[in-house]
Amino acid sequence: MMGAMASLQHSPLAPDKPLPGLIPGDLAWHLGMILRGHQTRFAEAVEEMPCSVRGYQMLSTVVHHDPANQQALGAHLGIDRTVLTYLLDDLVAAGLVERVPAPTDRRARKIVATKQGAALLKRLEARVAAAEQALLTELDSIESAQLARLVSKLSMAIHRAQPGANPCEAMDHLG
Amino acid sequence: MMGAMASLQHSPLAPDKPLPGLIPGDLAWHLGMILRGHQTRFAEAVEEMPCSVRGYQMLSTVVHHDPANQQALGAHLGIDRTVLTYLLDDLVAAGLVERVPAPTDRRARKIVATKQGAALLKRLEARVAAAEQALLTELDSIESAQLARLVSKLSMAIHRAQPGANPCEAMDHLG
DNA sequence: GGAATATAGTCTGTAATACAACATAAGTTT
């Protein structure tokens, strides 16, 4: 639709550069653009959820990765522990998760989804998946798969390369 | 390096899912991870620059896209106009850009790089390009090119699809 | 031409947010 008409004046890049040679810094611009577009749709998809996107991500992480404690959860999502405290307060208040004493370590709390939490997550996952598909609309299925593969591979690599600045650091504690 | 050894316990995904089938919401997680890793390296690369990454992006946009006025600049980068005012104040104070009256519209200011600004940008671009390459280290050159292509294509598509929520809206005024 | 309206930029105040610093309880080491 409306593909290569006109002169692509609005392109942030020189129209027909083959792309491996982006202006330095453009990668961040494109990533930011995609992430912003994604966040917009994502937030809309999960508007029922307290704390919006992060609420969804916390609940999803709890259900799918079963982190051993709050710290592992926060580290996975890059959320500071002091921030996590009040984000979780909201989810608890909404009855979506509970803080239960961790069996192996009485200092720690394990976050578990309630029945309602699991149900809400299941319901929202369909909406989120649809939002992600909508975002990728302009890519064909091969491109989407390629992008998913590359993005996954790269994020793993980044995780391994700089564990300090990186939420995945504590992934080893997960599950 | 260290590829498929062990069980990939730290992976946020089921170890051997073929990736097109991510958990709903994982795309955002991976994108966020990449962007965060990028920002870390990026910020380090441009530490000389006032306002850090955004300072660099503003200066880069001014030089490479020559936006007609502040609004176009801010829209391109997704920066609110009231915020842009004081970010630009910093760049002006550092002698990197100037606000000159726009020739066609006396309400507007055109942002132009000073000699020092252009020189600093040139110097930092090498560092930023190196940082981006370092980020992509784990991808081979074909994969990097693929990623750049897909990311560019997708960000353009997003721009076209939702102009409202999107910084590119005002790209038409640029250049 | 001139009133009404729209737009570019700035300034001010407010609300959200992250984070540092401290506090507490429980595990670990020596």
Added chain:
DNA sequence: AAACTTATGTTGTATTACAGACTATATTCC
């Protein structure tokens, strides 16, 4: 058991985004 570390929670502070008001200039419509 004394000293140290870790997991979480609490409080205060600084940053940051953004809404709203304001000025100056453009544009539109009569």
